[in-house]
Amino acid sequence: MKASLMVRLHDAVREEEIHRLELEVAELAQGLNVEARLDESSRETLPKIEVKGEDCEVLVKILDKKWGVAPASLSEVKVNRKLKGLVTGRWEGEEGLLIDVGIRDPKRVDAVYSSPLIEAQLGDGQGLPVGKILEHFCLFEDVPVETTVIQVRGEEVKVSLSGRQVDLLWSLDSxxxxxxxxxxxxxxxxxxxxxxxxxxxxxxxxxxxxxxxxxxxxxxxxxxxxxxxxxxxxxxxxxxxxxxxxxxxxxxxxxxxxx
CATH class of the missing domain: 3.30.70 (Alpha-Beta Plaits)
Structure with a gap:
């Protein structure tokens, strides 16, 4: 079984990050009948891992819970599915946010967290500009978030933050x-x-x-x-x-x- 983990690697420290990831995967795999190997030749920002063995599905579920496992293709992304992602940047289509949820097939597609949803989930009725809301909750590049898919239309995916993610942000705010x-x-x-x-x-x-x-x-x-x-x-x-x-x-x- 092959998968991409929702961890963003950085060229300047890539080898160090991969080494640390290998150690953590090995620790998570302890006691399981599996063999896990990271693809160190890949230059993708998301690390690829190959898992073999009787307990491969168990380990993939553990990895998904810890960091998130990217969907194999856009066709796997369905409404109401929870996807872990990494903030990429602002969406220029309107005042919203782009979130990398790991879609790479047939091409890279970042999910859109739109401004009306940002205001509804995080605005607290204060009428703040969306940019200020995102800044307040530190939703900047590389920050991990859990999302819920709310719409898939062609190659466009729209998401909200999951209830668990919203609760976490408001608990930090409290x-x-x-x-x-x-x-x-x-x-x-x-x-x-x-x-x-x-x-x-x-x-x-x-x-x-x-x-x-x-x-x-x-x-x-x-x-x-x-x-x-x-x-x-x-x-x-x-x-x-x-x-x-x-x-x-x-x-x-x-x-x-x-x-």
């Missing part, structure tokens, strides 16, 4: 501490930076969202922008700041990081 989204960075590199004493005082915890995308929780009351600046300097990777709206509604005061 707590007053600042969060950061770190992209294009493997977990071991980020953890090394977080071991710095200054970071230990100003960061609560981190969670991997994908192989190379992570959510970092700043300590309560700490201004995330200063943590962001120091993290960008140390890592050289894109870091995005998530400032919860509760901070504005309740007038929560932020302080300079603890020195």
């Amino acid at each position: 707590t007053p501490n600042h969060k950061l989204i770190v992209t294009q960075c493997l977990e071991n590199r980020l953890r090394k930076v977080l071991c710095d004493r200054w970071m230990e005082r100003n960061v609560l915890k981190m969670f991997p969202l994908s192989l190379n995308v992570h959510l970092v929780h700043c300590a309560f009351g700490v201004d995330g922008d200063q943590v962001k600046a120091r993290m960008e300097k140390a890592l050289g990777c894109p870091v995005y700041s998530f400032r919860p709206s509760m901070r504005r509604r309740l007038g929560v005061v932020t302080y300079s990081p603890i020195v």
